[in-house]
Amino acid sequence: MADRLHGPLHQIISPTQSAFIPNCLISDNILVAHEMFLYIKRRKKGKDKFLALKLDMGKAYDILEWTFIEAMLLKLGFLHYWVSRVMSCIQSVSYSLLINGCIKGSIAPTRGIRQGDPIHQQYLFYAHKHLLQLSEEQRGLESYMELEFGIEVLQSPTFYLLMIVFFFSQVKLGEISSLNQCLDLYCKAMSQEINLKKSSLTFSPNTHVKFKRWLSRVLKVPYCDGPSKYLGLPTDFGISKKDLFREVKEQTLNKLQGWKKKYLSHAEKEILLKASLSPMSNFAGSHFKLAVSHHEDVRKAASNFYWGDSENDSKIHWISWERLGRSKNRGGFGFRDSRLQNQALLAKAAWRLWSSPETHWARFIKSIYFPTLDFLRARLGHNPSWGWCSILEGRDALQEGLLWQIGDGALVDIWQDKWIQSLPHYKLQYPKPVGCTLSTVANIIGPVTRYWRLYLLQQFFHQSDRDAILKINLSLFPSADKLIWGASKDGVFSVKLVYHLLSNLKQVRDKDGAACKASTSRCLQ
Template sequence: MGFPPSWVALIMSCVTSVRFSIMLNGNPQPSFAPFRGLRQDDSIIFARANTQEAECVLDILSTYERASGQVINLDKSMLSVSRNVPQNGFNELKQLLNVKAVEGFDKYLGLPTMIGKSKTRIFNFVKDRVWKKLKGWKESTLSRAGREVLIKSVVQAIPSYVMSCFILPDSLCADIERMVSRFYWGGDVDKRDLQWASWQKLTRSKFDDGLGFRDFKSFNIALVAKNWWRIYTQPETLLAQVFKGVYFAQGDLLGAKRGYRPSYAWSSILRSSWIFHEGGRWKIGDGSQIDILHDQWLPQGVPVIGSQDLMTEFGVSRVSHLIDHTTKTWKYALVDFIFHPATVSHILKIPLPLNGSVDTLMWPETVDGNYCSKSGYIFVRRKLLGACSSSSSQPSLPAPLWKKFWRTSAQPRCKEVAWRVVSSLLPVRATLRRRGMDVDPLCPVCANEEETVFHLFVSCPVAQNFWFGSPLSLRVHEFSSMEDFLAVFFRAADDDALALWQAGVYTLWEMRNRVVFRDGEIPVPVAVVIQRCSMLAAAPVSEVTVVPRPAPLLQATWARPPRGIYKLNFDAAVATTGEVGFGLIVRNMLGEVLASAAQYLLHAASAILGEALAFRWSMQLAVQMGFRRVLFETDCLQLFQL
């Protein structure tokens, strides 16, 4: 799943280091460690409702008890039968199995066992869990930055398990998002307070003017799509074999249909499969399964532009018709004759396998071509909200400056207030009046001008004295708008200066609220300002510039290979036009050059692809030159990590 080794080791230590002790007559016995591992023993057994099969089930369970040393807990076991079973037969089964009877199982392993027409009613327990969690927190003791942490670390994880199996109704996702939004802005899930930004803005990335909250609908689709990918890439698993036997026994997953009265799990998988039909791309093997005009097989998803009349005339419909299967190369003359020059360029950049591999669907949003929920979520967000995002307001800052903004050492509450300043989301009096509130428009600090975000933090005399007396020594009176100030300051400031600015913004807002709600004293002494900024920024006030660190010296020395092994160094250079050149050199443990070679190709889609092609070419030459024990070395870390 991609967890770092340190995390895996931590979890395994929790699993393997546990010890048990049994109480016997009120006294704890010597402890012992379990050695059978973890297991989930809650099972559902299906059988016909007759005594013969009930006795067979009992025999199987008895055999399991003798073999495993475990005992079935009959007090926690239950029996449920169809409505068509007569009452006397039901009583006989209950007496034989010696378990309690229930009308039906509501949940199994936390998931509903029966899903009817009303999906909202069935999955309403997910919303109830979120509501209880949000309602249990004390909103008065949490800052908005603290609420953000709780939402991301706790609340967003609650529906994940159910969302990984079923598509929840849109209305249910909207209700959860509404509760989360109310909690974030007001602290109370049942109270409708002013929400200063739409949920869509909050779900944007932090590097795109948002806060990175999850869009639950998009996340739900991305999670369920993982099941589709498992079935496609692991057809030998029990899950894949069951679905294939029921829904596409005579075909493949790509052409699977909904079927007659399908399970909701299968319906959910099919509803998420559009991700791969629109975002997946074919990795070319022999090209026999790929339709030239209707399948996604060109890099970056570019369309195929060519003459359909010529394709019909030459009998070209599959990608395999464009490949010379003897030389394992493209039929350049045919490709150049049928397709537009731009399409020809993209086709020729696709490397062909040297062996007769089959065509496979890959996920181009990841480096290794395997689907993951994170990349799927980004893709779904881009597709579902693309039109809406394009019509919405542009981010206040470009992505590189937002990255700089969030990586500072300032406290989270300072960053949150600074984010609202940059995004113009603070409840200043000018904004409140625009929302229909009858408030005094004048600045409560200076009482000279209308209180806007720009006035409060830049043009107000108190703010100007504040910034000039701060460790930043800013002269902000030269700016005429908030946009001008942000554009100049953010590009010139280093991380420490930006952290101090975020702390200063928080201090100004804190001072303003003290004036409004507590009749505080202004202006704040400069010494207090400096002390407050230093504490909130978590940075020394005496040094507001970062001293550049010297770049580490790169060791260009060549390491000897072990005795009896040859070292082959290879590299690739890719031009902006797509042309690529390879080079290699082979040396023994004494450093003596035994062979060298170079190669030139016309097309490569990317630098990493050029490095991969150079690696393949190097292995081919090593075999041809008779080197059998070879250590390959490259300077491309990305290739090494694949």
């Protein structure tokens, strides 16, 4: 029953819900919250005033009314037979007390659901959908908070997790009263309680203090400068990024404290570093670019721990950390470079934004920064958020592994674009010969035979490039060229492949830089 109820879940609940939905992550709303709060806090002038209301639902599981669950399932269109089967599972629960090792009595509840119930998450999703429907009916679509970025206007009034709801609205009496009525009706229907101590109001700076106080009394929620964190990550970024992620760095370095390094072998230290050090920064690094000082401190602490350094005793580091970070088949131990790992994780966010443009958070980011452009051609823009700067950092890593899949070849430049998977950097290794007029891949494909024009390949291409081109199989039916992930043979994206790709590129650049430096020193001599 749980599997069957999970099937239509994505068709029923709001698109602002991203937890436990296929192709969505629970952390998708982190970037949405980051942009929304940034927009509100930058609104220092103008007549339009905005607010953000954070609601914490207390005891969301324990006091959920059974009658409300049944009515909500029927309203969503489920059959009476199916609803009765679900309600029989909910209402059949009973509890007993264990006193001095003996089972005493039996308690039959009349409301509430168990958190261990296989479909308890779906219940709350349907309940929150009712709250969103009430807000739409009470407030109307025209009164939603509209973020005027670029050309497209995206309406994003609400997003939520299981027990935390965010409302974004304009500071207007009609909207606030409608929202208050909606919340009262929702709490009465579900017997829900709002935890006022954990709830908060945030206003744009152009809102007068008198309005803040009055609206705080109306909603019975205290106002403040806004939640400093959402899902453990900061919502507001200042000039110094080092202080914002200080807690992440401390949690990472604390993993290495308390271990008796004298009694651990190098193999045991290797396992400990790989198992506990990198995962601490992965969650923050999946959404935002971490400070350079953070990576340097982590690298230094890991190197000192591995070689047995302490505050009073310094050991010799017999091998550099860069060599230890190489893969094992290249003579290293496979330690991850936290800076490259951060960039690889951001590449995953860029990949999801590019490959799944229909998701709610992707449409939200697109409406702000590139409403009329493709993501791969989007620009940084004026006064961007740190989240957008981080995504562009991941896009640079993503583009290193993208290559063109040849269809008709009309969009692919022969000499500049990446389109040959078997060659280094996916490009031709030899420059364009003098007198050659070929520009796109379509010029070297027979339009009728759908095969490579061998006489052109023999005339203008080097043998190694020619052999690599002939390995590409062409479709009998021409189609449009498209970009794919070329770092894997099956086209499946993974953070591991991005990291190895970035690591190999870094080694090539370091080797070229060392050779250039050596040649320069010889010339000076």
